[in-house]
Amino acid sequence: MAKNIKKRSDDYAQWYLDVIKAAKLADHSPVRGCMVIRPEGFAIWEAIQRDLDRRFKATGHVNAYFPLLIPQSFLTKEAQHVEGFALECAVVTHSKLEKDGEGKLRPASPIEEPLIIRPTSETIIGHMYSEWVQSYRDLPLLINQWCNVMRWEMRTRLFLRTSEFLWQEGHTAHETEAEAQEETLKMLDVYADFAENVLAVPVVRGAKTDSEKFPGAVTTYCIEGLMQDGKALQMGTSHNLGQNFSKAFEIKFLGRTQQQEFAWTTSWGVSTRLIGAVIMAHSDDEGLVLPPRVAPDVVAIVPIFKTPEDEAKVRGFVDKLVAALTGDASAAKTAHHGLERYVYNTANEQRILADFRDARPGDKQYHWEQRGVPFRIEVGPRDVDGGAFVLKSRIGGTKEIIKLEDLQPGWLKARLDAAHDALFQKAVAYREANTRDAATYDELKEIIKGQGGFVRCFFKPDRAAEAKIKEQTKATVRCIPFAQPGTSGKCIYSGEETTTQVLFAQAY
């Protein structure tokens, strides 16, 4: 039992913070609502970035960088957009600090028009696209940006909701409505595939109702995951913006028929919130559990020895073990503070580590367990004699004795893949068990108040009804899943017959 981590069943919110603290993933900062992503947490973000960036480029996108600051007037050009973001933005009003009479600093040199720190970049990018797009030959324009954004959140939670966060935002412009729609759905698929095949978090793909869509979008699509406390987490969104922003920012082009036309645009994004999803979907009462494909360290080797003779013996075995696991007798190595790291997978910067720090083996085991390393290996003098070692799996908690000679090329990859599959299947099973049908509003209320999870029901999307349900249950329509039953039923709220089935849940 981890003493520094609350049990999920006792206090889920505190458990989440304890897991983050024990694994040193992030810290609160002196600036309200902003977090510090510590090296251990940032390495997960780098793994996420590397993988997604490859997927974006493989689908024809390129990266660029647009300014952090946006003129206040830009925000007002799209009516829904300003309503959505004006109430929570950091406003820059001055361009220097000066000392007052008492030597204290104060803002000076007010700037002409206030600037806001980007909460998202549709406006500034829309402005630039209006300059870059002249002809249908300039389309499609497929650009992504990795950056920081800021929304002045009142209630914050590390990774899940912070005033400043890191994300990527794709912004594309197309010649036709159909192409924009195709792009919107293609990127949603990229996100869903990444969530399931890399993060091992099963997601539901669907559309948002009008009251939950992005301010300025025609349609917002999303992927929704289910966390271990029965709350949903929106893990990524993809917006078909129609011509809303192209009309607001004059993104016009000379079409094939020599007519001036407005472009059709999309935007899509995922953020450091995904790290919160990874923690909440997989971790347990012992601490962090990392999905094998984003774990910076995939194996932690803990040597056990007391005498110099035993140390030499164990060291020799560890060297053989590393060579067998990496498939490379001279794998690139770094050593820092007694921690040796060997390159296992260059493309993903994944490593195998050997913990030769001056500490007790039990403490080391515990250390790597709390940090979610998929596999731990103990090697003592007796293991060396037997030509075998103990393999502990963080996923499933199994212990096995493995013979060194059995480590064929590809052994570790196969093990990591199997661990990924097990983690994913466990999460799928949890979601299946926590997706319940409701035929009436009372049933919905009872489920939400009781076990939580997803509530599947017929519902006719309606702003007023959704507001009322949210007020009464704190649950919202997470999405209208793409997978619909093809039958009809009574709307749980209005009683009207409808073919629309939705998923309700409380959400982060």
Next chain:
Amino acid sequence: MAKNIKKRSDDYAQWYLDVIKAAKLADHSPVRGCMVIRPEGFAIWEAIQRDLDRRFKATGHVNAYFPLLIPQSFLTKEAQHVEGFALECAVVTHSKLEKDGEGKLRPASPIEEPLIIRPTSETIIGHMYSEWVQSYRDLPLLINQWCNVMRWEMRTRLFLRTSEFLWQEGHTAHETEAEAQEETLKMLDVYADFAENVLAVPVVRGAKTDSEKFPGAVTTYCIEGLMQDGKALQMGTSHNLGQNFSKAFEIKFLGRTQQQEFAWTTSWGVSTRLIGAVIMAHSDDEGLVLPPRVAPDVVAIVPIFKTPEDEAKVRGFVDKLVAALTGDASAAKTAHHGLERYVYNTANEQRILADFRDARPGDKQYHWEQRGVPFRIEVGPRDVDGGAFVLKSRIGGTKEIIKLEDLQPGWLKARLDAAHDALFQKAVAYREANTRDAATYDELKEIIKGQGGFVRCFFKPDRAAEAKIKEQTKATVRCIPFAQPGTSGKCIYSGEETTTQVLFAQAY
């Protein structure tokens, strides 16, 4: 002659902007002093990031992320630091926008303490390190951050000086003064090696004088390059911060002798300014010239055909050519707008492109020439018959006929390496020819007024003298080079005997 690009000899400043515009590297933005880095420019930054990030990690550093906003009070804790940065920072004073009586937006909800957008992060990172460092066992702490920073510059120039820019900032804390000094110099060497062996820009390593050092540093070291107009460019700095910031932010630890000690810290950074250096050091009157090791596209193949028969013939040859150049008959490919790109070097994301757009071959040649692609290859039906092609080198401007059968594995890499060497040697020769000795202040003035470049002379660093010289000549001490003559001479300004030789130059 490029019609859209001024000649360097006519108007160097305009030439620089024209090269950027022709290659679509960046744009001015609607926010004063902030730039938009376009995809073509951002790809160069990505190449720079990838290479440097590998070097930082190989020297034991890890990445993390700290908040964008810094409490105003943090700035005042280190006396020199506040003097250096308070006069040019973006100040956040409000947390939302609201509509006034006329429906116009205005800042609302003033925040308690103004926040500034980081101009650099020593203060916020110092605060966090004070929490993280407790014992000598926590040291060294070796962290790097890739991020955006903001300094409200009055006179801006794309890449070289912009209000917002992208950079990396390394921040380390050490147990001893000697270790901090070793780190400071190690990272300067990383920068110098990168500048010369990747960007092909020769640099002088040295120390800054007191009047030019980083606000809060004990010593600032730098690498200085020389641009084609005879002005110097500071391309990277590495600061030994002594205990200045550890005392200001209480970064204390229990030492080996059970005493509380202040840590010794360093910081070091390079920025998107390096893209400016690449442009200014290598490009010519025809446009951009990219150093081969950061060029996203290393070869541009331009097919020439008129009839469908010729197209098929040329297409077949291009396929063989790509296979020979990449060494991979099934190299990963993307196609967008008629541009086909084949992976040449996965680790550096470098590609070979084949331009099958519907445009004239001459226009395509010109297009890739202005974008600085190291090699262009023409392939027409007659080339196919002869089993050879014309290779044009952007570096040196040579034309050669190459037989397809001569493309052995490693041929392209050898060619790119040779092109890198040629580019570097050309820049070295330029610098040598433009480094002049001055024995008197009059000689210095004459050289600066005339040819420009580096002026090498004996000089006793002195704030008042440096201010006067800057006022009269616009030249500053770029650095006190590590390579000193070991003799002494008269200070060009005071006439005193000194062993210190410095380099003066006008600088960006």
